[in-house]
Amino acid sequence: MASTTTTSDTYSKRDKARVWQWADVKDAVEEHGRIMFLYKESVYDVTAWAKTHPGGELALRHLNGKDATDVMRVFHPPSVVKQRLPHFLAGVLHPSAVATMSSPPLIVDPSLYPDAETYDASPIKPILDHPELAPKGNYISTMDHPEGVPLESQAFIKHTEQVLIKYRALDETLRARGLYTTRMSLYWLNLVKFFVLLGTALYLVVGVISPALSGAAAPLSPLALWTATLTAAVLMGMFWHQNAFVAHDAGHISVTANYTADWYLGWILGNVTGGISIGWWKKSHNVHHIITNHPEHDPDIQHLPVFAVTPLFFQNMWSSFHKKTMVFDVFARAFVSVQHYAYYPIMMVARFNLYAQSVIYLLTDRDTNKHPRIELAGLVIFWTWFGYLLSYLRPHFGVLFTFLMVSHAVTFLLHLQITLSHFAMSVHEVSPNEAFPSRQLRTTMDVDCPTWLDWFHGGLQFQAVHHLFPRLPRTSFRAARPLVEQFARETGLVYTLVPFIEGNGMVLANFREVARQMKIVFHNKAE
Numbered sequence: 001m002a003s004t005t006t007t008s009d010t011y012s013k014r015d016k017a018r019v020w021q022w023a024d025v026k027d028a029v030e031e032h033g034r035i036m037f038l039y040k041e042s043v044y045d046v047t048a049w050a051k052t053h054p055g056g057e058l059a060l061r062h063l064n065g066k067d068a069t070d071v072m073r074v075f076h077p078p079s080v081v082k083q084r085l086p087h088f089l090a091g092v093l094h095p096s097a098v099a100t101m102s103s104p105p106l107i108v109d110p111s112l113y114p115d116a117e118t119y120d121a122s123p124i125k126p127i128l129d130h131p132e133l134a135p136k137g138n139y140i141s142t143m144d145h146p147e148g149v150p151l152e153s154q155a156f157i158k159h160t161e162q163v164l165i166k167y168r169a170l171d172e173t174l175r176a177r178g179l180y181t182t183r184m185s186l187y188w189l190n191l192v193k194f195f196v197l198l199g200t201a202l203y204l205v206v207g208v209i210s211p212a213l214s215g216a217a218a219p220l221s222p223l224a225l226w227t228a229t230l231t232a233a234v235l236m237g238m239f240w241h242q243n244a245f246v247a248h249d250a251g252h253i254s255v256t257a258n259y260t261a262d263w264y265l266g267w268i269l270g271n272v273t274g275g276i277s278i279g280w281w282k283k284s285h286n287v288h289h290i291i292t293n294h295p296e297h298d299p300d301i302q303h304l305p306v307f308a309v310t311p312l313f314f315q316n317m318w319s320s321f322h323k324k325t326m327v328f329d330v331f332a333r334a335f336v337s338v339q340h341y342a343y344y345p346i347m348m349v350a351r352f353n354l355y356a357q358s359v360i361y362l363l364t365d366r367d368t369n370k371h372p373r374i375e376l377a378g379l380v381i382f383w384t385w386f387g388y389l390l391s392y393l394r395p396h397f398g399v400l401f402t403f404l405m406v407s408h409a410v411t412f413l414l415h416l417q418i419t420l421s422h423f424a425m426s427v428h429e430v431s432p433n434e435a436f437p438s439r440q441l442r443t444t445m446d447v448d449c450p451t452w453l454d455w456f457h458g459g460l461q462f463q464a465v466h467h468l469f470p471r472l473p474r475t476s477f478r479a480a481r482p483l484v485e486q487f488a489r490e491t492g493l494v495y496t497l498v499p500f501i502e503g504n505g506m507v508l509a510n511f512r513e514v515a516r517q518m519k520i521v522f523h524n525k526a527e
Contacts, residue, residue, distance in 0.1 A: 056282070077471070171469065174480060179479055181476075209225065209392070271377075307335070314328050358379060426443050444496075445496035447497075
């Protein structure tokens, strides 16, 4: 394969009148390192601009050489598609190529793999052929597709086309009903809630606990001291838990629908008050949305050595996000063997990992970090005010440690809600040409809960709806869910909706099953 750093003059100058065949697109991507995608029947070349893409270059590379019509529509405001996209027009697809848009040839971006020469597009084969590796218990099927429709057959292609037609019609229905309009009253109520949670926590630490510890006020009884400490810690944790929901909405530009306004809102909630880089989150989250639950590409399921959501991770898999091999070593075997027991305890300290990931991102990322100084300043502000708050508790190390750990442990609810929707769902590739909505429903579940609990889940109970329409405001998720259920019924796709407790059971069952298979695999390998 030719060097991907060499760019031919054939592709470096865009000719908006050029007519493309699939072979031309494949050559441009695989032999000349271009970053191109299709929108409707036109070809767009974003190679020169990719590194300044607000969603990150990697997100574009996962669309390289593919039909990105639906991703472009649901990830971007209409103004981007109408005003910005035409600048990158590189021609149109030949009518004969248009006729095969539902079953194009496999096109692989070489930069996503360490050895693109030997890339195998087929689903990864089992690591060991053993009768006891058949899934047991509540293990989730990983190959959900309409029964009686052989993959890559003409029936499958026809089904894919019908799914996309109905999906686009559903998107138009949501827009026509005004569901893309944010109900701002929710965010004003959230602002009040943030002030109450954070303000009360600060008051208890600075105005009640600290004076009692320093001798500036009458000492508190042990019961009163620990009650105040635990209350302050829980309120601080709930503040982080709740503000993450709004930061998530801002990251998707679904609060004000203005990129700059939502970015700064995300910076305030993420960096300044939460200690987590909004840039790091956007980089990983955009990829997660495009290539959900793919073991090689989705960073949201790449948690070795701590967790393995599928036996596929036993194979020392390459991560295109982290640009390294995820080695399934002795530490991974030790953790994964007990992951169904360690899941909740690890979630209680998971926030510390997000701090570390944010710092690593800001210090090392040179491709997607668009505002390094502002982002770093936000983290400095966070550690300044939070460190100063902790200094009020220095006279009593036990109180300080308890406040620190409990406040972070409370946020395990957030990490549980984030992982619940994906950890028990499909991780296999059904087809390189699988429709975007088919993938999202196959890899994501919704959590059934009453309306009065929506504040607690913050929209994360509607992850399937959200993955289908990432810019749909959280205030519209509940109204959109019946329409999504109807869409799934009409297309023969599976829409997974389970109660919160049952969803937890599914994740634990999946973890237990992977741990069981790991013991069989490595016991037999040792023999």
